[in-house]
Amino acid sequence: GAVVSQHPSWVICKSGTSVKIECRSLDFQATTMFWYRQFPKQSLMLMATSNEGSKATYEQGVEKDKFLINHASLTLSTLTVTSAHPEDSSFYICSAGSGLAGGGQFFGPGTRLTVL
Amino acid sequence: KQEVTQIPAALSVPEGENLVLNCSFTDSAIYNLQWFRQDPGKGLTSLLLIQSSQREQTSGRLNASLDKSSGRSTLYIAASQPGDSATYLCAVYNFNKFYFGSGTKLNVKP
Numbered sequence: 001g002a003v004v005s006q007h008p009s010w011v012i013c014k015s016g017t018s019v020k021i022e023c024r025s026l027d028f029q030a031t032t033m034f035w036y037r038q039f040p041k042q043s044l045m046l047m048a049t050s051n052e053g054s055k056a057t058y059e060q061g062v063e064k065d066k067f068l069i070n071h072a073s074l075t076l077s078t079l080t081v082t083s084a085h086p087e088d089s090s091f092y093i094c095s096a097g098s099g100l101a102g103g104g105q106f107f108g109p110g111t112r113l114t115v116l
Numbered sequence: 117k118q119e120v121t122q123i124p125a126a127l128s129v130p131e132g133e134n135l136v137l138n139c140s141f142t143d144s145a146i147y148n149l150q151w152f153r154q155d156p157g158k159g160l161t162s163l164l165l166i167q168s169s170q171r172e173q174t175s176g177r178l179n180a181s182l183d184k185s186s187g188r189s190t191l192y193i194a195a196s197q198p199g200d201s202a203t204y205l206c207a208v209y210n211f212n213k214f215y216f217g218s219g220t221k222l223n224v225k226p
Binding site: 044095106 | 148209212213215219
């Protein structure tokens with residue numbers, strides 16, 4: 001199946017710093033990628049839909065100035081957590097679809113962010 | 117808005133048992149439904165994908181069914197093994213988004 005990678009797999013940073021997370025589709029092109037956040041023992045919460053070449057679409061309640069998304073190419077989307085605070089600590093997961101009719105989504109391995 | 121519910125939230129069974137995980141969704145206008153497995157601290161692994169026009173999909177010991185009209189899907193695991201212990205998530209795709217259930221945490225005891 002298709003492979004989606006994320007980098008880094010984990011990151012620890014000080015409060016107030018910005019952190020960038022990359023999501024790459026390794027063997028297919030993805031015009032749309034999705035970013036999710038997962039709190040401990042909870043399910044995935046969709047944060048935003050990343051569209052190649054255009055602005056991301058954010059879900060209600062997600063601060064677009066806090067979570068900057070850039071879909072620079074058909075294989076790369078980045079999520080930048082700006083001025084991170086301890087409450088931003090979470091597990092962030094991206095997904096991408098191949099765009100084939102009826103195709104499912106492929107998920108990255110996730111990035112564990114810890115803000116001290 | 118689509119809402120996805122999974123029952124039970126947790127399940128503990130002895131090794132070798134057959135089991136069923138349930139998923140229900142409120143809006144039947146879905147494009148497809150996927151079952152995923154998530155191990156602690158890890159990402160999601162896709163298990164089965166069912167298109168809206170399909171009734172079921174099978175992979176090894178796993179069988180997933182879909183009844184779109186009633187808004188239900190089940191994941192059947194045959195002859196469970198300790199390695200099956202994980203959280204199982206179902207997700208429906210419509211309105212260009214994925215909607216996830218809260219998951220069923222499965223523990224298979226040796």
